[in-house]
Amino acid sequence: MAECPVGAPSSPSPPPEPPSDVARTVALEPADPISVLNQAFRDAYAARREAVLSRMGPVIAQIDDVLILRMRGQRFEAPARTRRYHEYKSITHVPLALHILLASKDALDEETRTRLTTLRGLITASRGSLEGRGLPAEALARQHRLLDASLALVDGVLAADRVTQAELSAFIHARVPDLLKNAEDAARDQIDTMHASVEAWKRQMTADERGQLRAVVAASHMSRPGNVAAQYFSITLGDTWEGRFHEEDQQPGKRVLSSEATFDEPSAFALLATHVLDANTSRGIFGEETRMARDLLADAAERILAGMFQTSPQPPGTSAP
Known part of the structure; x- marks a missing residue:
């Protein structure tokens, strides 16, 4: 349990955006007596x-x-x-990201193809890292199912240069039980x-x-x-x-x-x-x-x-x- 004085500094906030022309016409001038009075209230509060x-x-x-x-x-x-929470949550995002990326599409445009190619590399790297994370056997198998199914979808879409909405619907609906189980395990990690x-x-x-x-x-x-x-x-x-x-x-x-x-x-x-x-x-x-x-x-x-x-x-x- 880390301890430090209550007055420890926090991360600096980004500077505020300068007021727009319209905002400047509405706001009271800083030197306006009523504006100064209002600031005194804010300071007292x-x-x-x-x-x-x-x-x-x-x-x-x-x-x-x-x-x-x-x-x-x-x-x-x-x-x-713990880190386990983020592992479950991040892998859960993969099928969701694919569904968002490919929904309402048929033939692939160049941007979508590029994103799918990038995701393929990231999925492959993540899949290769699973064994060393100490996941329980059932949870490990579940992460493999999610990533393997996602990888198969990406490969199929890239090869065909298209995806039907029926294929996409079948893919995501088959993943729902594993997605919800990942959500449960993430919630349990946080609560515990x-x-x-x-x-x-x-x-x-x-x-x-x-x-x-x-x-x-x-x-x-x-x-x-x-x-x-x-x-x-x-x-x-x-x-x-x-x-x-x-x-x-x-x-x-x-x-x-x-x-x-x-x-x-x-x-x-x-x-x-x-x-x-x-x-x-x-x-x-x-x-x-x-x-x-x-x-x-x-x-x-x-x-x-x-x-x-x-x-x-x-x-x-x-x-x-």
Whole structure:
């Protein structure tokens, strides 16, 4: 378990894009008194958020392959996955890549032929590396099946200079059982690895600290429904286990949050502090703990749009008539 001070630097963010001509006409000038006033608010909010974060109990962030724990002014790292996770996931991508590349095609164009030729070399090299990876016998045989079938498809398509959609459909549907088994093994690797890391940390916490423990999961929007780490933390921290997370309920009382499209450590932990600060602020100003969990303009926008288009919002899972 690696340890370093909480204030350790993070990877630098890329510089922001310069504002467009339109953006410059809309934005307030930096020297505008109202712009300066707004920046003072932002600075005060950021300072308060840092103070909230510093007083919180232990917090864990899962960012890609790493778990990060902040506790008692210290920072610790532990693995969230092993290399086995990436082996299963990468080989699973091969048939998917071929299906994406060849879907809606008949005769090959030069770009597709070049890509297939490149993939053939990569598949062959990967196939040759399988024996030395220490995979269980059943899993090893499965990876061979996936790569061998993919290689056979590539060779057949290159030789014929074409592919029928019936051939492509038969290829990918025959791979589905092995693809899903790879997905299961990758999920098991992540869950087992996370559980070992988190339990080791929890053994070093007091009962009060375990009761205060929160977690944030860095995830892109597309990977968020049913996110493995979010499901795991929900169970181990005693939140409602929502499974597929189709309608994730980010209430202030929750101890597990998803940070969409956030892959840096400061932003992930800032989300937790923002969640707590906004809940307290909402309660004090609006008498509603969740008011600032949604856009402050949201209720007004709903009323305006309902009047403009003579309609009303539809409950989740229903479609407009």
